[in-house]
Amino acid sequence: MKRMLSIDEQIQHMKTKGITFNEITEDEARTFLAKHSYYMKVAAYRENYSKCQEGRRQGQYIGLDFAHLKELSTIDMHLRYLIMKMCLDIEHAIKVRLVHLVTENPGEDGYQLVKDFLCANEKVRKQVESHKSSYYCHDLIEKYEPDFPIWVFVEVISFGTLLHLCHFYRNRYGVKIVDHKLMNTVRDLRNAAAHSNCLINNLSRKLDATKQVAYEVVQWLKNMGGISKSSRNNNMRSAFTHDIVVLLYVYDSLMNPVPRQKRYEELSDFLHGRVVRHKEYFAANTKICGTYEFLQKIVDNLTNNAYNISTIEKQ
Structure with a gap:
């Protein structure tokens, strides 16, 4: 088990790893680590740098300054926000496409697809019920449960469940709304961005x-x-x-x-x-x-x- 380090100890540890403080002073680094980020988050980006393989600096990073780590972490933050915007756009577009397909489908009344989907996915039903605790979903769920029309159901499910519903529709009618494999990648990236995971820490x-x-x-x-x-x-x-x-x-x-x-x-x-x-x-x-x-x-x-x-x- 690793011992917890103070910020001063974190800086000394970085120096032993060959990380310099030329572009940013040690005092500026202390402030950044205390008020804007934390060691594990910032240090993650060191994986983008090589280490010396021999000599007195063996095992130390080559050409890595704390300013580089700080800058990469800041760029990553802005990138996550952009990714979230794109994923929200995508989610809305998928909902629009799915609702339109169901609405124009003479074999659907807007309710049966959701009913059959929930019968086949009891876990989803429980997840929807748990959303009652949210002010933003409570009224919709309370009003329509257990018979959700498609245009309400898409508002109370997660992104992952929406993708499963699209796959369910495709299996029933042979109509492809999105590519399931590609959307799994988008979902993973969306979740990483939403949870503030590092994205560019190891290119x-x-x-x-x-x-x-x-x-x-x-x-x-x-x-x-x-x-x-x-x-x-x-x-x-x-x-x-x-x-x-x-x-x-x-x-x-x-x-x-x-x-x-x-x-x-x-x-x-x-x-x-x-x-x-x-x-x-x-x-x-x-x-x-x-x-x-x-x-x-x-x-x-x-x-x-x-x-x-x-x-x-x-x-």
Whole structure:
């Protein structure tokens, strides 16, 4: 069991690991660790740096300053907020599509699908009942339970349950609303962002060997300009990069032009603005720079395409 360290001890521990305090003073680091973050959260980003393999600095990090850790943690925070916005957009789009399909389906009355789904998923029924404690769901559940119409049910279930409901509808009618495997990736990324988990703390982490990049995502990337085959193959082996690209693909597939253009412009501003505010910190880190350049090219392609579509529609 590791002993809990005071902030002064945390700083000394980082120094023994080769982390310097040149760009940010030790006093500034103390303030940051005391008021804005905590050691485990900030130190997680050190995984993006290599260690000396020999010599007197063996085992110490190469070219890593506390300012780099602080900056990566801040960029990650902003990224999580953007991901949550995109995932909320996606969730709403899926609800709209599902409700529309059920409404236009002559074999459905708006109630039977939900009734059958709940009969097959007792755990979901219990989860919905537990939401009565929320002020925001209580009135809806109290009014309609146990016979929920689809347009009410989608308002009181989790994102994961919504995906299961879409899969249930597909099995019944053969109509694909979303790709279940891709949406599992989006759900995992959404949950990580919602729980403030670190996302860019280890850009070298490889995609699980049991996973493969979906064919449609590969084809989507192939149609983008300025991205070589080698860059595509190398970057898509990264777990983080793969998940972000899947999110972008799903977003591009589901969303209408206006919200899509707005969100891409927001992502572009983030990548060309906040992310590179201290780009000199990472100039020597090929992994960080390579990941950034790959994602920046994708977002630039999406932004330009969304702008062109919007321009054509206005004509």
